[in-house]
Amino acid sequence: MSSATGQAAGARADRDDLSTRVAGRLELVERVLASHAGGVQLVEVSGDGLVRLRFTGMCAGCMLKPLTMAAVVAPALSDIAGVTGVDAAGTRVSGQAHARVLAAQAQEAATTAGLRHA
Amino acid sequence: MWTPRPHTAVVFRAESVLLDGIFIFDNVIHVYDMSDANLRADRPDARQAREQLLASGTRGRSGEYNAGLDYAKRWSIEEIYEMVFVQAGTDMAMAQVVPLFDWYNDYFAPVHAQHAMAAAYPDRVLFCGGADPIYRGLSDALEQIDHQVKDLGASSMKFYNGHLPRSWRCDDEQLAYPLYERCRTLGITVLQFHKGVPIGLQNVEDLRPNDLQAPARDFPDLSFVVHHLALPYFDELVSIAARFPNVYIALSGILNYCLIAPRRMQDILGRLLLEVGVDKLLWGSEAALLGSPAPYLDAFLKLEIPETMQSDYGYPQITREDRELILGKNFARLMNIDLDQKRTELAAAAP
Numbered sequence: 001m002s003s004a005t006g007q008a009a010g011a012r013a014d015r016d017d018l019s020t021r022v023a024g025r026l027e028l029v030e031r032v033l034a035s036h037a038g039g040v041q042l043v044e045v046s047g048d049g050l051v052r053l054r055f056t057g058m059c060a061g062c063m064l065k066p067l068t069m070a071a072v073v074a075p076a077l078s079d080i081a082g083v084t085g086v087d088a089a090g091t092r093v094s095g096q097a098h099a100r101v102l103a104a105q106a107q108e109a110a111t112t113a114g115l116r117h118a
Numbered sequence: 119m120w121t122p123r124p125h126t127a128v129v130f131r132a133e134s135v136l137l138d139g140i141f142i143f144d145n146v147i148h149v150y151d152m153s154d155a156n157l158r159a160d161r162p163d164a165r166q167a168r169e170q171l172l173a174s175g176t177r178g179r180s181g182e183y184n185a186g187l188d189y190a191k192r193w194s195i196e197e198i199y200e201m202v203f204v205q206a207g208t209d210m211a212m213a214q215v216v217p218l219f220d221w222y223n224d225y226f227a228p229v230h231a232q233h234a235m236a237a238a239y240p241d242r243v244l245f246c247g248g249a250d251p252i253y254r255g256l257s258d259a260l261e262q263i264d265h266q267v268k269d270l271g272a273s274s275m276k277f278y279n280g281h282l283p284r285s286w287r288c289d290d291e292q293l294a295y296p297l298y299e300r301c302r303t304l305g306i307t308v309l310q311f312h313k314g315v316p317i318g319l320q321n322v323e324d325l326r327p328n329d330l331q332a333p334a335r336d337f338p339d340l341s342f343v344v345h346h347l348a349l350p351y352f353d354e355l356v357s358i359a360a361r362f363p364n365v366y367i368a369l370s371g372i373l374n375y376c377l378i379a380p381r382r383m384q385d386i387l388g389r390l391l392l393e394v395g396v397d398k399l400l401w402g403s404e405a406a407l408l409g410s411p412a413p414y415l416d417a418f419l420k421l422e423i424p425e426t427m428q429s430d431y432g433y434p435q436i437t438r439e440d441r442e443l444i445l446g447k448n449f450a451r452l453m454n455i456d457l458d459q460k461r462t463e464l465a466a467a468a469p
Contacts, residue, residue, distance in 0.1 A: 054363060060360055060361040060362075061357045061358075061360045061361035063393060065393075066392075066432070088395075089360075089394070089395025089396075089397055089398070090360050090392070090393050090394055090395045091395075092391060092392065092395070092396075092434045093392060093432040093433075093434055094423070094428030094429065094431075094432050094433055094434050094435065095428065095435075096425075096428050096429040096432070097428070097429075097432030
């Protein structure tokens with residue numbers, strides 16, 4: 001096996017491994033979304049670690065997909081080593097909207113932490 | 119009252135459009151026959167329907183080149199080539215039959231004319247056939263599909279279900295499903311539907327997109343392309359295209375309104391990017407009816423979502439990647455065309 005061939009095989013193995021880990025985490029996410037009769041499928045994990053998803057069930061046509069993505073799906077996948085981004089059709093919002101969602105999440109996290117310590 | 123715009127010396131040509139290396143694959147052009155000779159003598163409403171269509175084209179057209187053309191005629195393939203490929207710098211296009219027989223002897227975008235366009239420019243033009251199950255019956259429509267695919271090389275099929283005095287439904291299991299099954303048997307996986315925007319005085323609700331949901335469910339291996347945003351049923355279309363992975367939206371003739379009503383286009387495109395996703399959107403010019411695509415391409419390439427709409431509606435900005443996908447990559451993916459290879463082929467064939 002040449003050096004280049006070996007590197008390509010290694011990269012493929014890394015990507016397969018990453019896909020397996022992402023798929024495993026998605027099973028957990030699916031259980032959460034199933035409570036709303038929704039779901040999410042893995043479309044692909046690109047060579048540079050971008051995870052592409054597709055919402056299914058009730059999530060597919062829901063206007064709140066961007067919130068579900070920001071609050072549930074993306075956080076669950078983003079901390080997997082090798083994931084550089086998470087994307088799904090119909091969840092791309094403006095920078096302003098994204099910032100508002102993140103701010104709301106941070107506020108909620110702070111409130112929850114405060115309640116725990118109260 | 120429509121006031122003609124002030125005369126300018128600008129004539130749009132390929133080099134004046136800021137295509138910037140983007141591959142333009144026009145989902146829908148038509149070699150129309152809107153001549154008097156093609157109007158049905160047995161339909162007293164034929165001329166009125168033709169004039170209504172021509173008037174809608176006049177309202178939507180822009181550019182000096184476009185303003186000087188006569189549209190109530192049988193277009194030649196050379197004229198369409200000049201308009202689409204020379205004037206506008208388009209790389210590839212699909213010539214689509216419009217199987218609208220109500221007022222025309224030979225459809226108003228006839229089979230032979232679309233096929234002739236593809237045959238004359240095989241490296242740049244794909245042929246999309248068309249058939250209708252109530253024109254001469256289902257058996258004839260199935261024979262037409264066979265003929266157009268096997269003998270004429272159709273790579274897609276177009277349907278128009280709104281008619282006078284009666285329409286058919288796209289979810290009719292006796293009338294419509296056999297068409298889709300025949301397409302599938304022949305390897306045709308991209309089916310296209312004129313929805314909304316009636317050409318004539320048909321019931322507008324007959325052209326609602328809602329009857330594509332059952333076929334999209336029942337034929338998950340086929341792709342359903344919905345044209346004209348199904349206007350005025352845009353909300354329904356957004357819901358359908360967002361939920362069904364095999365439903366796509368052709369912006370046929372719609373981007374032309376970038377020039378007339380840019381804020382409305384920002385709203386439409388912003389909502390599609392937000393709720394449906396850019397991968398589902400296809401550029402379609404509707405040339406020749408709306409003239410050369412050049413000014414509309416130019417306007418779309420400059421169109422941006424303003425800060426206020428990003429903030430107030432959450433619409434994402436239109437990126438270069440979005441423009442590349444909408445203008446060519448998405449349709450190339452649907453039609454299994456390798457754009458890198460196609461670019462090389464076209465460059466090698468260039469004089």
